[in-house]
Amino acid sequence: MPNAPLYRFALAALLGVAVPLLVACGGSGGGLIPVGNAGPLQSDFEAIAQAAENGDGTCTATEAAVLKTERDFQALPSTVDAGLRSRLREGIAKLRSDALGLCQQPLPQATVTSTTQKTTTTTTPPTTTTTTTPPTPTTSTSTGITAPSGPGGGTPAPGAGGEAAPTPGSEAGGATGAGGAGVGANSGGQEVGK
Secondary structure, three states: OOOHHHHHHHHHHHHHHHHHHHHHOOOOOOOOOOOOHHHHHHHHHHHHHHHHHOOOOHHHHHHHHHHHHHHHOOOOOOOOOOOHHHHHHHHHHHHHHHHHHOOOOOOOOOOOOOOOOOOOOOOOOOOOOOOOOOOOOOOOOOOOOOOOOOOOOOOOOOOOOOOOOOOOOOOOOOOOOOOOEEEEEEEEOOOOOO
């Protein structure tokens, strides 16, 4: 309850006024509180304050301290001044009200403060750019030469149409069989027959 500090302040203020009043009254003059009665009332006020501050939601001890204070107040001799008696009665009623309000409050709990760092990570998905290249048109020209089927795999030289393949070493640089240097290539890099 947000009024707990207010109750504590009011209780302390009331005790600050009541205790010196009792001490000053504890004399032997006419109409004042006798020393034998002032001491117990002063202790009663302190007991009420302590019980109220330690109540933690339970007011049993506070109520017991208030009842003892009221009994000690009623035990004052009739020689105590009526105005002083009236002020004490008002003070005890106010003390009772404040103390019962305070004892109902839970005791302040020790608070543990912790700090937590908060890290935020934002992940951006990678950007993918797709570029489509249009196909390049290809043109094919036919030379009219057909590749022979069977082993050898080379392309016959121009003009060699259906002729028998030359024997190795009979024609300079001719490309026959596997491992040749290319179509119609010889050692000079020119086509044979042109």
